[in-house]
Amino acid sequence: MAAVNSFGARTDLTVGGKTFQIFAVDTVDGYERLPFSLKVLLENLLRTEDGKNVTAEQIRALGSWVPEADPDTEIQFTPARVVMQDFTGVPCIVDLATMREAVADLGGDPKRVNPLAPAELVIDHSVIADLFGTENAFERNVEIEYERNGERYQFLRWGQTAFDDFKVVPPGTGIVHQVNIEHLARVTYTRSVVDAETGERSEQAYPDTLVGTDSHTTMVNGLGVLGWGVGGIEAEAAMLGQPVSMLIPRVVGFRLTGAIPTGVTATDVVLTITQILRKHGVVGKFVEFYGEGVGQVPLANRATIGNMSPEFGSTAAMFPIDDVTLDYLRLTGRSDEQVALVEAYAKRQSLWHDAAKEPAYSEYIELDLSTVVPSIAGPRRPQDRIELSRAKGQFEHDLAEYAEKPTLLDATVEGTFPASDPATAAPGDEDRSEDRELQPAGASFPGELQAAHVSHAPQHASNPVKVKGSAGEFTLDHGAVAIAAITSCTNTSNPSVMLAAGLLAKKASEKGLKAKPWVKTTLAPGSKVVTDYYEKAGLMGPLEDLGFYLVGYGCTTCIGNSGPLEDEISEAVQQNDLAVTAVLSGNRNFEGRINPDVKMNYLASPPLVIAYALAGSMNFDFENDPLGQDGSGADVYLKDIWPEASEVQATIDSSISTEMFEHEYASVFDGDERWRNLPTPTGATFEWDGASTYVRKPPYFDGMTLETSPVVDVTGARVLAKLGDSVTTDHISPAGSIKADSPAGRYLTEHGVDRKDFNSYGSRRGNHEVMIRGTFANIRLKNRLLDGVEGGYTRDFTEADGPQAFIYDASERYQAAGTPLVILAGKEYGSGSSRDWAAKGTNLLGVKVVVAESFERIHRSNLIGMGVLPLQFPAGETADSLGLDGTESFDVTGVTALNDGSTPKTVHVVATPTAHSAEGRKPVEFDAVVRIDTPGEADYYRNGGILQYVLRSLVA
Known part of the structure; x- marks a missing residue:
């Protein structure tokens, strides 16, 4: 409840004889012209106004929002x-x-x-x-x-x-x-x-x-x-x-x-x-x-x-x-x-x-x-939309980028193709969450489609390979659909496309059509209600006839959990460098995301996923190429099995009921017998397993007292990494597979984990020991303390000659010596997805200060939440312009002003040359801007982080 009610917004609303307290947005001038979403934010501020973090000024700023203005008002x-x-x-x-x-x-x-x-x-x-x-x-x-x-x-x-x-x-x-x-x-x-x-x-x-x-x-x-x-x-x-x-x-x-x-x-x-x-x-x-x-x-x-x-x-x-x-x-x-x-x-x-x-x-x-017309998107980005009627020609054009030393066949197309040198996405051009575990670092959404009328596009490459798999002998070539997956919340939540897929499968099955033997066909709905209405509509059988058996209720192919291809197919693809494809009803199709054997990935509606499983190749024209023949030998085209909209709607009306939702969600938190029978610790606190490599107790509260310790200045700090512009949280946060020769791989090996059981950083996010070792370990990280080296390396200044070392190993030696650490960075530090381990890992590596030209807003806030001080170089200055090469020892003074309950606008930084610096260097001094931007952030920092702040509040 709002501790302050400056606008007299608190009032009552009676519905069905029951009275509710509400905070009325019409008490704020300008509310009526606000978009729907900003009215929701306005109510939120009215209800949580406390005069400190949420103020009347913020509420007035929202009410008087200027649509054309660039965002500059921070709210909570x-x-x-x-x-x-x-x-x-x-x-x-x-x-x-x-x-x-x-x-x-x-x-x-x-x-x-x-x-x-x-x-x-x-x-x-x-x-x-x-x-x-x-x-x-x-x-x-x-x-x-x-x-x-x-x-x-x-x-x-x-x-x-x-x-x-x-x-x-x-x-x-x-x-x-x-x-x-x-x-x-x-x-x-x-x-x-x-x-x-x-x-x-x-x-x-x-x-x-x-x-x-x-x-x-x-x-x-x-x-x-x-x-x-x-x-x-x-x-x-x-x-x-x-x-x-x-x-x-x-x-x-x-x-x-x-x-x-x-x-x-x-x-x-x-x-x-x-x-x-x-x-x-x-x-x-x-x-x-x-x-x-x-x-x-x-x-x-x-x-x-x-x-x-x-x-x-x-x-x-x-x-x-x-x-x-x-x-x-x-x-x-x-x-x-x-x-x-x-x-x-x-x-x-x-x-x-x-x-x-x-x-x-x-x-x-x-x-x-x-x-709007029927479309797919690919081969590597969700926004690369292709009209279905042009899909074959577009594929032939795109294949030239993926197929090595092709045998050229005749092909003439005319259409719209991606720019050959797409512009790079703006920093921060990403989602704000943690779910991109399998997306390659640096993958983004560059460029857009540009019109290019090509009379003689690159000709279709062909490299046919005979394969003998479990379904018999067949020929694989570039463009073969290796995966056809009805997957992802995006489309499996939608009865119109799911039932259209089922009806198309029914018509295809009735005409004797089958998915091609090299296609991995999977069905992974987003809830059990989907299989309920499939069963009631009599469509599970036809889907299974085409190979679309239920594989799970969860995020499978869309996040890279597509599972392996059949061994013989995988071997043929790798040995012959075939550019095979995946078609999925998902939302992400970045390179390397869906399956390591699949180069080209296409997003499509569930019925088109089935159609491509029947076609077996992206090199296919649905308007002119038959999917197969029926029992009488007549050609069957996509138009012959595509369900009418009225048929889809009639099936929705007859097969989906409220009772299905009520039944499936009545015990949604109970789980099956496996879940209920899991050996589970009891008690208010968790019984940590010292041998676990998945879940371990982190050290955030070790030695913590009820009283806060005074904020101290930072002295004698060394640089762990000197980084350039647009370093993203993908560069900082652990993601993807764990390499055997990395610090994280060594840790798992030392703890008796076989290489085949390493799993991924994502699955081991509950083990801080693995995650620290993967922080700043991205293979594309460029630490400017080293020349021409990419990856999670730095110079270890605890040794006389400052040799190259893994960032984690150097951090351990610095912390053993009691040496605080600093990160130097350029513009938009921490852009991209907001990842908690980008800040947690930074903290646990012993970094006390990050000095950057500018910060991505959420990562800056996360650093404070983990007790790391974000500082900004003076306007117009950079590490290079100040002559900092990262070999210096850093002292940061003036931080102690926070102990008085205020937040200093700047602190003084002195970078002193060391034995690792070039001869003749002189100390560099500058006033860095303190990027603690709100009273709440200052409270977090004084407490050593947000978790400590909340913990002390609870005990108090």
């Missing part, structure tokens, strides 16, 4: 809840468990450590499609998943029972974002509050808002819920009741008109929107859909569009609340009382969509839905 957003997936959620719960022990050590009650904002975690990122194409594929994949991840699951199972306001959706249930829209999201949230003055208890209603540790948290934007992906530190802060710092954003108004034509899917719409918004540029902005066309967009389609917000670069992609929203809530089993509250609250707070009223927007875009 307090989400209603936090949603996590298992890769990124484990460290958050590890930290909570560690806080419980620290509270006990300080004489407090460990049971007081609980999420202060409700937190929900869905285990969906660990299932791998190892088995496919068989009836027992799902069961075996889940068994293997438990074998691989037993330690992590035991820990999460303990957390599910130990913490209040923390719920876990067990493995084999669904994908976090689909579970979120179908069950977890409330649209209007309620909680019981106590008036600080009168002691009276009342029920408060407010917009459902959230942050999630996965970029595609934005899927819930389609339901009218404001939320987006963040890093683990922001998620932990939100769980612990701390606000998320953000700038009031620019909001792009996206006007929709017309209706989606027959034969066009939601996937086609979202690929079109992705291309439009990437070209326009929406990084760091909100996108909001409005206009008369909004009412023509089904809720599932809205969720599909919202889901791909990180693909077009926006922070959020909001749809307003309207009758379509209410109908979806009813369909998915929300109570009549909840639906009535959502409607009444939205209308009272001007959050209800009125097509006749147009808010003010920073920028405007328009799309006539009737102009």
Whole structure:
């Protein structure tokens, strides 16, 4: 509840005989012209105003928002809840468990450590499609998943029972974002509050808002819920009741008109929107859909569009609340009382969509839905949209980049092709979350499609190879579809495309068509409701006839958990350098992400995934090439088996019911027998296993006292790394596979882990020992203390000649000597995805100060949250212009001013040459700007970090 009510916004709303306390946005001048999403933020500030972190000035600034202005006003957003997936959620719960022990050590009650904002975690990122194409594929994949991840699951199972306001959706249930829209999201949230003055208890209603540790948290934007992906530190802060710092954003108004034509899917719409918004540029902005066309967009389609917000670069992609929203809530089993509250609250707070009223927007875009055509996207970026009718020609053009020493065949195409030298994406041009485990470092969203009418495009390369696999002998060539996967929350949440896929499979099966024997066919829905309606519609059989057996309920192919190709196929691909392809109904298709054997990846709707499995190659023209022959020998084309829109709708109407959602979600947190029978520790504190290489107690609270220690100046610090511009959190944070000869690989080997069981950094995020060793270990990191060397290396100045060493090994020696460490960096330090281990690893390596030309906002805040001081070079100065080469010893004075309760604007830095410096060097002095930007951040830093701050508050 707001400690301050400057605008007299607190009032009552009665719905169905029940009265709720609300904070009315119409008490703030200018509210009526605000976009839908900013009204949600306005209510948030009114409800959390405390006169310190949330002030009347911030509220007035939001009310008087200037659409055209660049963001410059920082506000504190307090989400209603936090949603996590298992890769990124484990460290958050590890930290909570560690806080419980620290509270006990300080004489407090460990049971007081609980999420202060409700937190929900869905285990969906660990299932791998190892088995496919068989009836027992799902069961075996889940068994293997438990074998691989037993330690992590035991820990999460303990957390599910130990913490209040923390719920876990067990493995084999669904994908976090689909579970979120179908069950977890409330649209209007309620909680019981106590008036600080009168002691009276009342029920408060407010917009459902959230942050999630996965970029595609934005899927819930389609339901009218404001939320987006963040890093683990922001998620932990939100769980612990701390606000998320953000700038009031620019909001792009996206006007929709017309209706989606027959034969066009939601996937086609979202690929079109992705291309439009990437070209326009929406990084760091909100996108909001409005206009008369909004009412023509089904809720599932809205969720599909919202889901791909990180693909077009926006922070959020909001749809307003309207009758379509209410109908979806009813369909998915929300109570009549909840639906009535959502409607009444939205209308009272001007959050209800009125097509006749147009808010003010920073920028405007328009799309006539009737102009959308069937499309795919690829071969490596979501925004590289290709009209299906031109897909074969585009493939032939793109293949030249992937196929070595081709045999040239005749091909003449004319169309639109990617720029040959695409521009690099702007720094920070990425999502704000932790889920890009398998995306190559530096992968981004550069360039856009450019028109190029080519009369003689590069000719199609051919390298046919005979392969004898389990399905018989066949010929593989460039372009062969090695993986066809119906996967990812983006599309598996959408009944229209899922049932279209099932109906297409039925028609194909009836005509005797089969998937090609080299195609790995997988079906991984986002919730069990999908298989329920497939069964009721009689479509599971036809899907299985074509090889699309259930492989799991989770994020499989889209995040790289596609599992291996058949050995014979993999061997043929590698030995002959074949450019084989994957077609998936996902949202990410970056190079190297989907499968190590697959060079070219294409996003497509679920029915097109099946069509490409039947075709067996990207070198295929659906308009002119037959998919096969029926029983009478007649050619069968895609148009012959493509279901009519009316047939799809009739199947939706007859096969999907509210009872399905009610049944599947009635026991969604209970799990199957495997989950319930996991050997799980009991008690308020976790029983750490000293031999575990997955979950270990981190040292954040070692030696911590109830009283804060005075902030001290930094003296005698040495430079761990000198870095250039646009160093991203991908360069800093551990990600991807663990190499045997790396510090992390050595650690695992020393602890008895076989190379085949190393798993990935993502799966081991609950073990700080592995993660420290992977920090700054990216193979593309360029540390300018070394010449021409890439990777996680530095100079170790604890030795006389300053030899090259792994960054982790040097850090250990510095810390043993009691030497604090410094990072020197250029512009936009920490851009890209917000990753908690980019800051946690920095802290645990012994870094006390980062001096950069400029910071990405969220990483700067995360550094403070981990007790690391962010400093900025004086305006116009750089490390090079000041003559700093990184061999110096650094003293930073003036930091102690924080002990007086104030935050100094600058501190004094002296860089003194050492024995490792060139002769004749003189000390360099400058005043660095202190980038502690809010009172809350200053409190965190005084306490040594956000976790320590919250811990002391709880004990106090």
